[in-house]
Amino acid sequence: MLKEMVFAGFGGQGVLSMGTLIAYAAMKEGKEVSWFPSYGPEMRGGTANCMVNVSDEAISSPIDTEFDIAAVFNIPSLEKFEPKVKKGGILIWENSVIKKGPTRKDIHSYGVPAIRTATDKLKNIKVMNMVAMGALLKITQIVKKESVLTALKGTLPERYHHLLPLNRNALDMGFDLIKTK
Amino acid sequence: MGEIRLMKGNEALGEAAIRAGLQGYFGYPITPQSEVMEYLAQQEPHHNYVFLQAESEVAAVNMMYGAGGAGARVLTTTSSPGFSLMQEGISYIACAEIPCLFCNVVRGGPGLGTIQPSQSDYFQSTKGGGHGDYHTIVLAPNSVQEMVDFVYLGFNLADKYRTPVTILSDGAIGQMMEKVELPDPVEYKPDKPWATTGKTKDRERNILTSLYIQSEDMEKKNQKLQKKYEKIKQNEIRFDEYKTEDAEIIIVSFGLSSRVSRKSVDIGRAQGMKIGLFRPQTVWPFPYEKLREYADKDRVKFFISIEMNAGQMVEDVKLAVCGKKPVHFYGRMGGIVPDSYEVIEQIKKIKE
CATH class of the missing domain: 3.40.50.920 (Rossmann fold)
Structure with missing residues (x-):
């Protein structure tokens, strides 16, 4: 089953890392994956995004036009990607910076206070993306939580490994933000 | 089965080159290719190859000519405007019949253009590019895996036919990440009796040149090249x-x-x-x-x-x-x- 995803926000918010972790985790779970970043002018200060595909079969195009799952972290990204979520798809949006959420009724949208949780509870805004990741995992079950932690260990340079427990906390907190319906 | 990694196309190409026995890399940074250079610069201390950032693409291609002529397994990577600058050198290399591997991570042109992916260098790559009747073998990868596979293949074809080989990639293949299987490293043992490694008493001088002043000689050279291209057409279509x-x-x-x-x-x-x-x-x-x-x-x-x-x-x-x-x-x-x-x-x- 092919899942087409996009992660979008300001450069520096960790959206490319989120995509990388999902791709790496899915690869470790035996899936086919692709990760395609916006690069160049967009990367430098504007909005950054990456498209991630996870599938049981070989992936055709790494570049998607519509998405099963979108996670957005600023207003321009919401405006850009809300119309591109497939009918019945999932839109996760950061609701402590985006005040006016999505308007579409034919998709499942989840407002997640990832930034507020990271700054208030974890005292570190940098793990905002891991809070969002936790929520995303609970909502989509795209990969296992353990696989993401393995992925983090695999992609984070060793000199940052003391930050692994903080990231695990953030992941757990994001996971618990979502109450199963 | 080789090692599995999640890698960008550009980095995978660099890693593949190391594993395939790279001896010399000469290049000049340009988006969207620069990760190849970064990767090879970073890895240089752990391996036995020369990494050199040249002052321009023109310099880089002539370093390829020199090192390749001395028998080394050499690679350069660039993107469209840089590849244009290299064309004169590639023409010389084709005539002197020196195995060299080029990778053009194509961006939109003409001119300085854009840094986004494009395929607008197809004519340049497949129809010659520089002056004179020559071709390079042109491999077109469509995945990160082929960025790896075509490095091995490209080096081998370059040696086999004594010809420049081009990997015609693009910004997206270079920038995206996919699962990739890396083949085991090979110990490169070049068999290049023609290389300019210094004359010894038991052989004549090896001369690598693209200058044949007499038309008759130049035509003979051309006939030899064309014969080679025919052989490539018969054997290497993929x-x-x-x-x-x-x-x-x-x-x-x-x-x-x-x-x-x-x-x-x-x-x-x-x-x-x-x-x-x-x-x-x-x-x-x-x-x-x-x-x-x-x-x-x-x-x-x-x-x-x-x-x-x-x-x-x-x-x-x-x-x-x-x-x-x-x-x-x-x-x-x-x-x-x-x-x-x-x-x-x-x-x-x-x-x-």
Whole structure:
């Protein structure tokens, strides 16, 4: 089953890392994956995004036009990607910076206070993306939580490994933000 | 099975070069290729190769000429404007018959253009590029895995035929990450008796040159090159197919646009259209004969070439099809990647 995803926000918010972790985790779970970043002018200060595909079969195009799952972290990204979520798809949006959420009724949208949780509870805004990741995992079950932690260990340079427990906390907190319906 | 990693195309190409026995890398930074340089610079202390950032692409290509001539396994990577600067040197290298591997991570042109992915250097790469009657073997990867595989293949073909080989990649293949299987490192033992390694008492001087003042000599050289190109055409054509067995409509596409087109095949088939994809992996030599076979089949209604340019490979498709069936073209330019649904819309328009 092919899942087409996009992660979008300001450069520096960790959206490319989120995509990388999902791709790496899915690869470790035996899936086919692709990760395609916006690069160049967009990367430098504007909005950054990456498209991630996870599938049981070989992936055709790494570049998607519509998405099963979108996670957005600023207003321009919401405006850009809300119309591109497939009918019945999932839109996760950061609701402590985006005040006016999505308007579409034919998709499942989840407002997640990832930034507020990271700054208030974890005292570190940098793990905002891991809070969002936790929520995303609970909502989509795209990969296992353990696989993401393995992925983090695999992609984070060793000199940052003391930050692994903080990231695990953030992941757990994001996971618990979502109450199963 | 080799080591599995999640890597960017550019980094994977660098790693593959190291594993394939790279001895010299000469390059100049340019987006969207720079990760190759960064990777090889970073890895240099752990391996036994020379990494050199030249003062320009012109310098880099001449370092390739020199080191390759001395028998080293050499690589340079660049992107479109840089590849243009290298053309003079590639012409010299082709004439002097020196094995060298080039990778052009193509961006949109002409001019300084854009840094987004493009395929607008197809003509330049497949029809010569520099002056004189020559070709380089041109490999067109469409995945991170092929960025790795074609480095091994490219180095080997360069040695086998004593010729420059070009990997014609693009910004997207270079920048994206995929699962990749890295082959085991090889111990490179060059067998190059022609190399300029210093004259010894037991042999004559080795001379590598592209200068033949006498026309008769120059013609002889040309005949030798042409004979070699014929041999390459006979032995080294590579292509890949997807659902062409019963196809009535054949998309011809290479590199990144072939990935987009592969998805179009599935979308089209779900709507009842019998579409197949024919993908040249070598764009020089081009698989003319195989395409001609499809042109001869009654069930095949038409061909459409999907490219990220104004219509370049479509000319080779037309040469292959030779007027037997209609050949259409759809492309986007300037760094825009066509999407799979757009391709289907075009095909529907043609059908009407």
